[in-house]
Amino acid sequence: MDPLYPLNASDDFNATNGTNGTNGTNVSGNSSDGFNQFVQPAWQITLWAVAYCSIVAVSVVGNMVVIWIILAHKRMRTVTNYFLVNLAFAEAAMSAFNTVINFTYAVHNEWYFGLVYCRFHNFFPIAAIFASIYSMTAIALDRYMAIIHPLQPRLTSTETRVVIAVVWMLALLLAFPQYYFSSTALLPGRTVCYINWPEYTTVNFKKIYYVCVTLLIYFLPLGIMGCAYTIVGVTLWASEIPGDSSERFKEQLIAKRKVVKMMIVVVCTFAVCWLPYHVYFLLHQFFPELFEQRFIQQVYLAVMWLAMSSTMYNPIIYYCLNSR
Numbered sequence: 001m002d003p004l005y006p007l008n009a010s011d012d013f014n015a016t017n018g019t020n021g022t023n024g025t026n027v028s029g030n031s032s033d034g035f036n037q038f039v040q041p042a043w044q045i046t047l048w049a050v051a052y053c054s055i056v057a058v059s060v061v062g063n064m065v066v067i068w069i070i071l072a073h074k075r076m077r078t079v080t081n082y083f084l085v086n087l088a089f090a091e092a093a094m095s096a097f098n099t100v101i102n103f104t105y106a107v108h109n110e111w112y113f114g115l116v117y118c119r120f121h122n123f124f125p126i127a128a129i130f131a132s133i134y135s136m137t138a139i140a141l142d143r144y145m146a147i148i149h150p151l152q153p154r155l156t157s158t159e160t161r162v163v164i165a166v167v168w169m170l171a172l173l174l175a176f177p178q179y180y181f182s183s184t185a186l187l188p189g190r191t192v193c194y195i196n197w198p199e200y201t202t203v204n205f206k207k208i209y210y211v212c213v214t215l216l217i218y219f220l221p222l223g224i225m226g227c228a229y230t231i232v233g234v235t236l237w238a239s240e241i242p243g244d245s246s247e248r249f250k251e252q253l254i255a256k257r258k259v260v261k262m263m264i265v266v267v268c269t270f271a272v273c274w275l276p277y278h279v280y281f282l283l284h285q286f287f288p289e290l291f292e293q294r295f296i297q298q299v300y301l302a303v304m305w306l307a308m309s310s311t312m313y314n315p316i317i318y319y320c321l322n323s324r
Contacts (some may be wrong), residue, residue, distance in 0.1 A: 023204075040297075043262055044106055048301055052103040055308050056095050060314030063092035080139050080259065082160045086136040086167070091311035094128040099308045111193035115184045118193035123179035128215050129274075130171035136267055138163060141226040145261055147232050153230045170210040174216060207285050212284075214278050218271075225267050232260055249288060264312055273310035276303045 040048075066088040070076045101121055105111060110116060145152055155163065183196045197206040236257050280303045284291050 036266050040107065044244070047104065048107065048305075051305055052099055052308070055312050056099050058315075059095035059099075059312035060092050062312060063088035063095075066318060067092075077157065079142050079155050079157070079160050080133065082157065082164065083135045083139045083142070086164050087132050087314065090131040090135070091314065094125050095134075095308065095311040098125050102304065102308070103301075105193065106297070106304065109192075110190040111184060112191070113193075115182075118184050119179045119182040122182045122195060123175045123192065126213065127168070127171035127176055130174055131167055133217055133221045133270065134167045134171075134268065135164070136178070136263070137224055140165070140225040140232075140265055142268070143256075144228040144232055147235055147256060147260075170315070173214065210281065210285055215284060215319035218274060218278050222271055226280075229260065229264050229267070233264070236260060254282040258322060262317060265317050265321065269313050269317065270310050273313075274307050277307040 067085050070081045070085050098121060101113060102118075113121070142155065146154065178195060181195045181197055182193065184191055184193050195206075197209075198204075236253070280300070
């Protein structure tokens with residue numbers, strides 16, 4: 001299973017007859033002419049394996065370094081940095097627990113890891129992505145309050161921890177349906193991990209859920225951050241630093257600009273990496289016939305790689321744009 005949605009348009013099927021509930025094809029991946037669309041040459045699998053393992057190595061090491069730097073140095077424990085720790089933890093965990101497993105299932109179309117991990121594998125990434133993007137949203141709102149309303153009281157460290165806890169509670173709640181409806185099925189020659197969505201005559205629960213997830217973990221928070229950073233950017237860069245300003249004022253303004261610039265790059269990187277992924281699965285929900293082509297697995301692997309690669313860029317961005 002991929003982090004958010006079902007593998008290769010085969011997320012829910014009738015386990016009694018082994019057919020895909022979306023398009024009626026055999027979930028073993030064999031089409032009517034006997035061609036197995038999931039088989040790839042060894043060299044192709046090797047290249048994809050190197051690409052995916054590179055994500056895990058860079059993401060886990062980079063984000064753990066970020067967490068250590070902030071938690072081990074007292075002067076680094078600011079509100080913004082607490083949210084950066086939460087962001088780094090979510091990205092490192094998703095990379096470590098899901099990326100390689102995801103790749104293995106995508107390549108083989110066979111689930112080797114049991115029911116418990118099947119449920120975790122479908123459940124955790126949505127929670128992690130939710131926690132990631134709403135950590136970024138919290139940083140954007142904190143920057144907005146600090147710059148646009150500097151006289152208003154700021155979040156304390158205790159309040160920041162409460163916000164982080166609430167974010168994770170909402171994340172787990174949003175992801176719970178993926179856990180609850182996850183299951184495994186033994187088909188001739190292989191085991192699959194899938195989501196057995198309930199079927200209603202009047203409501204397509206699966207489509208409604210995926211559309212809501214996309215809105216809640218992509219478009220809504222990006223819209224909030226876009227508005228916040230636009231206002232902050234106009235405020236910070238609209239006018240030059242007055243020549244008669246004190247040296248301390250100039251340093252503070254430059255520092256604020258650097259932090260905002262860094263976070264804008266982080267948000268834009270996230271948006272670019274995840275946009276193809278969300279478009280891919282929204283198209284699948286409404287135009288499943290587009291996903292019956294033999295090349296779709298390569299498209300899926302490329303889209304998934306780009307989405308998962310978002311977990312490794314932030315430590316690099318921090319290093320390049322923030323000397324602290």
